[in-house]
Amino acid sequence: MKKLLIILLVTFTLVSCKKDFIDLQPISDMNAGNFYRTEIDMNQAVMSPYASLRSLYNQSFIYVGEIRSDNTTFSWVPGNSKDMTSIDNFKDVLLSENTYVLSVWNNSYSTILRCNIVLDKIDAVPFTDKKLQNQYKAEAKFLRALMxxxxVRTFGDVPKVEHQLTVKEAYDLGRAPSQEIYDLIVEDLKFAETNLPATYAAADKGRVTIGGAKGLLTKVYMTMAGYPLKKGASHYALAEAKALEVIGMGQYSLVPDYKSLFDVSKKNSSESLFEIQYKKGGTGTGSPWNNDFAPRFSNREVVLVGDKGGFNAPTPDMSKAYETSDPRKTISMSDSYVSVPGGKTITEKYVKKYYDVSFSGSDNDNNWIELRLADIYLLYAEALVRQNKQFDVALNYLNKIRQRARNSTGGSASVLPDYLPFSSAAAFLLAIEKERRVELAFENHRWFDLVRTERAKDVMSAEQLEQNGFPAGSWSDHMLLFPIPLQVIQSNPEKIKQNPGY
Known part of the structure; x- marks a missing residue:
């Protein structure tokens, strides 16, 4: 069976929920056909798409969200890896055979399939509590919408799969217009926000809540307002309203110390709307980033246990984006390290936002924060400015982010001072863009911010010229999307066509 059909048709092994939510272990030799009989079975089934997120956030989404942008690059590349360099260096041809692009596609659809299994099976299972049944549906729909x-942001038009497919259905399936995909995303998230709880008991902490659904819907509306759909004012208004709902819930607040956001002992904080859950300990559920991001040839100066990857290194432009004495820089990245032994300063940039001591290899305890309140504050401010309204309110929320940043080290107002009123909306928007970059650095937001605001051409052309000798006039808008993987096209060439320019 061809690759796409394998992805869309195969029934995946599920994971069970033991004493707490993150303790995810596979059910051995489970027959999916006769498994879905009880509420407990369905709870275990819902855990499956949550677990599969780790394969995406471990690395795949970092390639498309950060390395494609002006934020990060590679400090070390094995051999002659065009799969890596073509994502980062726009002079290299990004081929449809790229294994990292294929991984984004395959793992995203694998997760969607797991969600669809839940949604296809759950109505036949007797529930004593209809509210719980709808909660499980809402979790599956949120995760499907997230995927x-x-x-849609990575590839544009993509196949819309809302249930498990027969072979014939799979062969008949083409790429749905992006608008249809966004319609499904919005529909799923509206169901999710209506049927999810606001909080969970400690054992289930990490499952998505109402706040997570509202936060993601805020981002979706902002994206729809910008490029490529360009819905404009109507969707900036929707984003504004949804962001206010998150803020008005009263259960989320900026943590006082920026550094504590990424402290492995303080996961799922008051600022977090949704995190991908990881747990170290040799069970295969740990996170790799502290090791992956460390300079390849460093010793124990950067990580104490395990290998170093030289992956996702900050660019010089990213380093310069921080204002002098901005505490977020020293928390998020470093421009160098001191070698041991020898005491020599090695000038090599690396991300240190996700520090932990690995259990072994690349097995750390960090979660990945997909949605947090600071992101919502900045989107809210931007939505207001783009509607040319309430600039004073927007300024207040923009400055809340700066105030937290400087207070992280007990700094005075002279360190990272508040913004003063801007002379124009354009200047205001550039300040928000800059603040989003440094506040959310290395969290997979930058590339998609540049695309939706139509800033990618200007920003990336300048960055690529400086870093990679990108010839003037070489930009093409086809670079805003990634190629459809060749294996996917080969699986169904009559229905799946390549993006223009590839």
């Missing part, structure tokens, strides 16, 4: 949001 489609990544897919």
């Amino acid at each position: 489609y949001f990544w897919l």
Whole structure:
């Protein structure tokens, strides 16, 4: 069976929920056909798409969200890896055979399939509590919406799969217009926000809540307002309203110390709307980033246990984006390290936002924060400015981010001072863009911010010229999307066509 059909048709092994939500272990030799009989079975089934997120956030989404942008690059590349360099260096041809692009596609649809299994099976299972049944549906729909949001921003038009497919259905399936995908995303998230709880008991902490659904819907509306759909004012207004709903819930607040956001002992904080859950300990559920991001040839100066990857290194432009004495820079990245032994300063940039001591290899305890309140504050401010309204309110929320940043080290107002009123909306928007970059650095937002605001051409052309000798006039808008993987096209060439320019 061809690759796409394998992805869309195969029934995946599920994971069970033991004493707490993150303790995810596979069910051995489970027959999916006769498994879905009880509420407990369905709870275990819902855990499956949550677990599969780790394969995407471990690395795949970092390639398309950060390395494609002006934020990060590679400090070390094995051999002659065009799969890596073509994502980062726009002079290299980004081929449809790229294994990292294929991984984004395959793992996203694998997760969607797991969500669809839940949604296809759950109505036949007797529930004593209809509210719980709808909660499980809402979790599956949120995760499906999250995957489609990544897919549509990465590839544009993609197949819309809302249930498990027969072979014939799979062969008849083409790429749905992006508008249809966004319609499905919005529909799923509206169901999710209506049927999810606001909080969970400690054992289930990490499952998505109402706040997570509202936060993602805020981002979706902002994206729809910008490029490529360009819905404009109507969707900036929708984003504004949804952001206010998150803020008005009263259960989320900026943590006082920026550094504590990424402290492995303080996961799922008051600022977090949704995190991908990881747990170290040799169970295969740990996170790799502290090791992956460390300079390849460093010793124990950067990480104490395990290998170093030289992956996702900050660019010189990213380093310069921080204002002098901005505490977020030293928390998020470093421009160098001191070698041990020898005491020599090695000038090599690396991300240190996700520090932990690995259990072994690349097995750390960091979660990945997909949605947090600071992101919502900045989107709210931007939505107001783009509607030319309430600039004073927008300024207040923009400055809340700066105030937290400087207070992280007990700094005075002379360090990272508040913004004063801007002379124009354009200047205001550039300040928000800059603040989003440094506040959310290395969290997979930058590339998609540049695309939706139609800033990618100007920003990336300048960055690529400086870093990679990108010839003037070489930009093409086809670079805003990634190629459809060749294996996917070969699986169904009559229905799946390549993006223009590839």
